[in-house]
Amino acid sequence: MQTHNLGYPRIGAHRELKKACENYWSGKISQADLLDTARQIRSENWKLQKESGIDLIPVNDFSLYDQVLDMSLMVGAIPKRFQALLKQGISPTDLYFAMARGYQKDGLDVVAMEMTKWFDTNYHYIVPEFYENQTFTKTSNKVVEEYKEAKAMGIPAKPVLIGPVSYLLLGKEKGASFDKLELLSSLLPVYLEILKALQQEGANWVQLDEPLLGMDLQDKDNRAFEYAYKVIRDTFPELKILLATYFEGIQHNLKTAVNLPVCALHLDLVRRTQQLEEVMENLPEKTTLSLGVVDGRNIWRNDYEQSLGLINQAVQKLGDGRVFIAPSCSLLHVPYDLALEKDQSADLTEVRQWLAFARQKIDEVVTLKQLATKVGTEEVEAKLRANQKAVESRKVSELIHNSKVKERLKAALTEDAERRNPFAVRKVKQAEALNLNIYPTTTIGSFPQTKEVRRWRRQHKKGELSADAYNQLIEEETEKAIRWQEEVGLDVLVHGEFERNDMVEYFGEQLEGFVFTRYGWVQSYGSRCVKPPIIFGDVSRPEAMTVKWATFAQSLTDKLVKGMLTGPVTILQWSFVRNDQPRAETCRQIAYAIRDEVSDLENHGIKVIQIDEPALREGLPLLRKHWEHYLDWAVSAFRVSASGVQDKTQIHTHMCYSEFNDIIRHIAAMDADVISIETSRSQMELLDAFADFQYPNEIGPGVYDIHSPRIPTSEEMITLLRKATSVLPAEQLWVNPDCGLKTRGWQETREALKRMVEAATGMRELVSDTAL
Known part of the structure; x- marks a missing residue:
């Protein structure tokens, strides 16, 4: 042996x-x-x-x-477009990274794989x-x-x-x-x-x-x-x-x-x-x-x-x-060594x-x-x-089981997973309440987390920076982000998420039933590492998690500011999940916690709320015979989290790096008012699924790839948007990046978003000219 x-x-x-x-x-x-x-x-x-x-x-x-x-x-x-790099004598290591990340220097502009x-x-x-x-x-x-x-x-x-x-x-x-x-x-x-x-x-x-x-x-x-x-x-x-x-x-x-x-x-x-x-x-x-x-x-x-x-x-x-x-x-999929966790909660x-x-x-x-x-x-x-x-x-262990959580789910109603009216009705009410441009522009949520922002967070966690001092710094960073978005001309703003470490960890830290490590990092892609929460027990929300920063950001501007949440399926998928009960049950618990947060945001005047579900498709069982069961409970969990609001409140969701053709019916069943998806690396190919299905709700196809440091031109983005309008009506389309901008630098982010707004403006002019 x-x-x-x-x-x-x-x-x-x-x-x-x-x-x-x-x-x-x-x-x-x-x-x-x-x-x-x-x-x-x-x-x-x-x-x-x-x-x-x-x-x-x-x-x-x-x-x-x-x-x-x-x-x-x-x-x-090696794809043919990288041959020019080989002719320039690029090292094998640099060619390798160019294939992964793209290449934009020395007069060359090569898109990543x-x-x-x-x-x-x-x-x-x-x-x-x-x-x-x-x-x-x-x-x-x-x-x-x-x-x-x-x-x-x-x-x-x-x-x-x-x-x-x-x-x-x-x-x-x-x-x-x-x-x-x-x-x-x-x-x-x-x-x-x-x-x-x-x-x-x-x-x-x-x-x-x-x-x-x-x-x-x-x-x-x-x-x-x-x-x-x-x-x-x-x-x-x-x-x-x-x-x-x-x-x-x-x-x-x-x-x-x-x-x-x-x-x-x-x-x-x-x-x-x-x-x-x-x-x-x-x-x-x-x-x-x-x-x-x-x-x-x-x-x-x-x-x-x-x-x-x-x-x-x-x-x-x-x-x-x-x-x-x-x-x-x-x-590869688990952290390095439990023995490193010496400073523990x-x-x-x-x-x-x-x-x-x-x-x-x-x-x-x-x-x-x-x-x-x-x-x-x-x-x-x-x-x-x-x-x-x-x-x-x-x-x-009594640490694992919470009778109040179990009782709430036992008493849950089927109606909890239903919006009050269908999208056709909601769309009219949202148009009146939000008054948005055609081709409305927004971002997916996060802005660059600079070294300074990360340092403040570390200092705050170590007790080297008081809560008041830390909050003041985050407020200043948030206000700068709001002012810049106003200046560049984005339609729906975000607060930037400077107070957040990771889109799942941030929520897990505020939910009961989660525990965290200090060194539990795992690789997500390339140099990108995440520190997944550990869901060990029943999940509940003791208090509001995002209302403070969302309402602060909204108080700074007359423009709409999105409330930003991570959805129940993604929190489940991107955590280490307890294995002593079905995953569907844990997901339902998270869904009701997020539902409470959505209601709080709406009650505090937030009119657009995004519940990100980038992990919905990755949770699909590998064998098709198990798909239907998974999709039923996963879609239901999202709907539970999103359905406690009025018709005029616009619910967004975001998914990235997914092939939607096989599950488009279930994506539609999520009934989000707006879905944003990754499409730039695939040159809008993913939109074909939405067009063939005649997807009824609104869509934000990503017009540039945030996982690459290269900055596309506004003309390149217009080309992608024109491809989008060849398969979907302009009235259905939003303009946004592929994903959040947390891992990018401010210089490239500013330039890319300026070009994105220019592209949206160009598309509006095309619509106007056509109307004339």
């Missing part, structure tokens, strides 16, 4: 990688300094896992930005771009170099690559209409070249990640898997391939998955425990089974007795020589005993092997007893 890990957090214990990348982008450190930080993080991760007792340690799970982008560079899938969610997680990957008859060539030697680096340190290394079929299926076809799987025959030789180099360097095991085996596949997809892995096995009969599936069970692709000619198959037994028996019944005699029994997606302590039941079941059927123990997926003190971060999950994997193999029995048995004591204490 062996232990292994599928991947480890790469940001560093104190977000060293984030800081190094951002310092490199701003010219504060050299490329050599950046790469040295990367080597140090890799080395520390490897040493930690080796010292803990992991038998096979992942290599190439580290990335400067994104593992899918790494693969694109490795196989030479598209970014979207990694399955149903809150991690974003850079979407590969494929062209008809595309050829591939090995362009990066990253995985081999990192394997050599680990080998020199004495690390029992297992190189990790995204499998060839999943890599293609994760990408998008560009240009002519064709099937991206047609490229498999030209892609495979590059994979074979990489595998040959690894084998020559002494690699024994190689992990190929094929998470698409957990998705709904077509026959041609299954044939692609069969073809690819036959070629790999025929070429490398001695190389041990561990095929990793995760995030879903593989029962629906069972025949394909178990019969692929690989040495080991990894299962996510946290997401789908029930698949174990069926897989074992069909597993070829010599194939090893890797049991993903430690949750790689959530932060709850493992229940050793439950995991041992699965391990013992597998050992009895297969023998311990054919069983591996591992986390369910890469630990009273709630965290009690909740802590129920938690495990990446460092602790590695220990859990090793301990499970010791328990299963009876190694170090007395000490290990003590760990088992302590584990069971913690598991039982969580079941009965």
Whole structure:
């Protein structure tokens, strides 16, 4: 029996990688300094896992930005628009970042590659771009170099690559209409070249990640898997391939998955425990089974007795020589180390005993092997007893259960999820109350969080800055933002959210049932890290959360100021959620808390209220057969949060990086008066779903990409808006950025929004000219 890990957090214990990348982008450190930080993080991760007792340690799970982008560079899938950068002699590192972030200097203006969610997680990957008859060539030697680096340190290394079929299926076809799987025959030789180099360097095991085996596949997809892995096995009969599936069970692709000619198959037994028996019944005699029994997606302590039941079941059927123990997926999705949480709140003190971060999950994997193999029995048995004591204490803790919350939900009415009148009626009343221009302009909510703003927050939390002094500074920053928005000519203003740390954390800090960490950071995309709240108990709102700053901002101007809230589904999705009750029940609890806040905002004179739900689509189960159930409760939760207002109060929502075609009916069922969506990177392609469906409500298609530092021209935005008006009436359209501006700098933000207002003005003139 062996232990292994599928991947480890790469940001560093104190977000060293984030800081190094951002310092490199701003010219504060050299490329050599950046790469040295990367080597140090890799080395520390490897040493930690080796010292803990992991038998096979992942290599190439580290990335400067994104593992899918790494693969694109490795196989030479570099979009044609970046060729000009290559001709200028750009370094591989700078080309890599340009593909992720765009490039706007030296007379060149190159748009970044598209970014979207990694399955149903809150991690974003850079979407590969494929062209008809595309050829591939090995362009990066990253995985081999990192394997050599680990080998020199004495690390029992297992190189990790995204499998060839999943890599293609994760990408998008560009240009002519064709099937991206047609490229498999030209892609495979590059994979074979990489595998040959690894084998020559002494690699024994190689992990190929094929998470698409957990998705709904077509026959041609299954044939692609069969073809690819036959070629790999025929070429490398001695190389041990561990095929990793995760995030879903593989029962629906069972025949394909178990019969692929690989040495080991990894299962996510946290997401789908029930698949174990069926897989074992069909597993070829010599194939090893890797049991993903430690949750790689959530932060709850493992229940050793439950995991041992699965391990013992597998050992009895297969023998311990054919069983591996591992986390369910890469630990990329959980924080680095619980031991860092030394300064903790009273709630965290009690909740802590129920938690495990990446460092602790590695220990859990090793301990499970010791328990299963009876190694170090007395000490290990003590760990088992302590584990069971913690598991039982969580079941009965009074900290978790709130009778008032449970009673409120029990007495809830169906009418709580219904607006008073349909949109056609509300639209007339809102037009009278709000008196907006055609093509009204707004932003999604946040403005740049400067170093000064972040420093004030830190000082306030440490007690170095009094509440009065802190509030005064935030008031001054808010007023500057309001005055600037008035000056530039935006129609619906925002207060800027300078008092907020994160769009979920801010609300969780004010809701009962949440607890927070100080160092619980996880990577969202690139250098962007978030610190998800932990929902451990029943959720309620003790007092108003946003009314103070919304009403202060509204008092400064005669223009409309939006109240800004995060929706219940997004708070759920972007938190670590309790696993002792259905997620739908937790979401309903959050929905009623947000409903109370919406009512308070309306009662204090806020006429436009935005309830952001960027995570609604990412919460979709990976298998379509589970979609309807999820969408029913998710849409209902949003409607509960939004439906307690009068018709004249305008409810907005925001979603980003989503493909809406498959769920457009449910998006419409949310019944938000205005929805803003990401469309700039996709060149307004996402609007087609709304047009085909004849979406009745109003839409703000994002006209520029805030995730890239490049500033588009007003003409470019007008081009996008004209595309929008070719599929939707002007009366339905708003003008806004793709997303919030928190992570951008003020200089680029000011210029981009000026150009955006110019674009809206230009569109209004076009409408006026047409009318004449």
